[in-house]
Amino acid sequence: MGQGMSKSNNVYKDAYNRCLRLLDETRSLPSEPELGALLGVSRTTVRSILARMEETGLIAWNKRAKTVLRDPHPDDFFPEEETDTLAEIIERSFMRRLLAGGAEAGMQINELELAREIGVGTTSVREFLIRFSRFGLIEKRRNSHWVLKGFTRAFALELTEIREMFELRSAAAFTALPQDSPVWGDLDRLEGEHRVLAREIATRFNEFSELDERLHRLIHRASRNRFIVDFYDVIAMIFHYHYQWNKAQERERNEVAIGEHLAYIEALKSRDLGKVDAACRRHLKSARQTLLTSIPESRPPQKS
């Protein structure tokens, strides 16, 4: 099916699904521009959504009046997999191959083959590879193919080295922020969420990764340096797949991490540079350890 397909309408489908969830809460929808702002899409997309909602009898739509007629049914939703960006699909597919073994370092990456395998055009794959190259896992040979550098121990060490450098500096900058900065409020809120999660860790341990990212991003932002802030994308991406990949002792690991986070937050609030430094180092060290244990040990260099 669909061989001449030019562009998927995932933006529309995703926004439609999110709009459906809104329906439960109100008896009538707001204006088109307002809805657009709420869903993060243009009015054009909003109108497509409204048109379909009218068609399927979810709402009655006449100019400004958008009255909800019935609650959404499970199969009013578009299937999850149709709401993903092409970039997400390609990334997932690529990472699956990379982590599922058989992906030796030095192996060459074939754009055409990847594109065919995933069922997308070569342009999209090319653009993905260019974007992905900043993560340091692949490299381009001048006017030739891409080469896989591999998700190795060396990679993890290089990544964490930078991470530690950046985060120590950001954490120090954090303590220097004025008392009336909104970050202190954000920090308090995060602390609260950590405490709640710590209490319910038995059932909700998998919600930690999201909290982890939010805390570290808040701290990195204090550096006010775009290169430091952007670098967190690399870390986030790696940890995202790492969490999915390594489920061993997830609960215990997250429980420990929450404890470290709380100590870290405490240190930040004390504004004592020495304490901050110590708490930050302690947490990053254990994060590095966790990452390293999930990577298969590489053979020591052979003497021939």
Next chain:
Amino acid sequence: MGQGMSKSNNVYKDAYNRCLRLLDETRSLPSEPELGALLGVSRTTVRSILARMEETGLIAWNKRAKTVLRDPHPDDFFPEEETDTLAEIIERSFMRRLLAGGAEAGMQINELELAREIGVGTTSVREFLIRFSRFGLIEKRRNSHWVLKGFTRAFALELTEIREMFELRSAAAFTALPQDSPVWGDLDRLEGEHRVLAREIATRFNEFSELDERLHRLIHRASRNRFIVDFYDVIAMIFHYHYQWNKAQERERNEVAIGEHLAYIEALKSRDLGKVDAACRRHLKSARQTLLTSIPESRPPQKS
């Protein structure tokens, strides 16, 4: 002209030009694979080159025998501008616009317009923007346009902050390299070239930038960290355009920088961490100053 053009043959033209320069030195050319390795292109391209050289009477070509018949004439060469990569063309064009003023921060970037203006396809522009985004000068709005962040004072400060962090660490790693590492030889050679240039600074001052890049890259490589090494691309790119842009007191600036480099090299050779740190800091501080003075002062934020 050329509206259905699919791919320029700049690889061929550039390699052809470089091959012409080889002709002066020998009476006959080596084998096809050897020539390919020498020029950094595939044998397919080598054969195209040889075919044309035969056509234009530069060589007689019969299987293994490739005898040079005459010296190349200036108009045997392809014009310089036809040997550039599309990526180079787009980058130059883009940077010219950016530096030539009128490029306010926050301005939106239009792919189609850029493509038309430069006379290339939209795909190439898109791929360029994706690649270029890692330099921190532009940013993408989710499923919408690109936004220019501007070549501002803030940018220069953020860039140099990272640079200083990375280079101090690399320089420290450098001193820890074993005595038999080839870097010490490289360093000696660079020192020699610096001394020669220092002597002939009056006429050759514009050759400094290349030397500068080679020294700093050598040092950064000692970090053995791909993120640090790759980050030098950002620095190199910025300084490349900065050198073209700001010609004021170029000779004096470069003379000072050579002095700093020599002191820096001396410190590295002494393997004294304290000296290295001091020399590195001194040089980076003046490099930052040079960069900052070339950026027009931004107005302080208005109170309204």
Next chain:
DNA sequence: CTAATGTCTTTTATCGTGAAAAAACAGTTT
């Protein structure tokens, strides 16, 4: 007269296509 809706235009995202260049394969020469 402001803020919405209705309509039209522009821009982005993605594909298939074809030429340039690389790479693989097959046949020769020394």
Next chain:
DNA sequence: AAACTGTTTTTTCACGATAAAAGACATTAG
């Protein structure tokens, strides 16, 4: 038989075209 040349196949690079989505403009409602 090792290394080269001749030939064929693959892969990368760049384009124009087209649907999705954004954005601009014109019109109308409150």
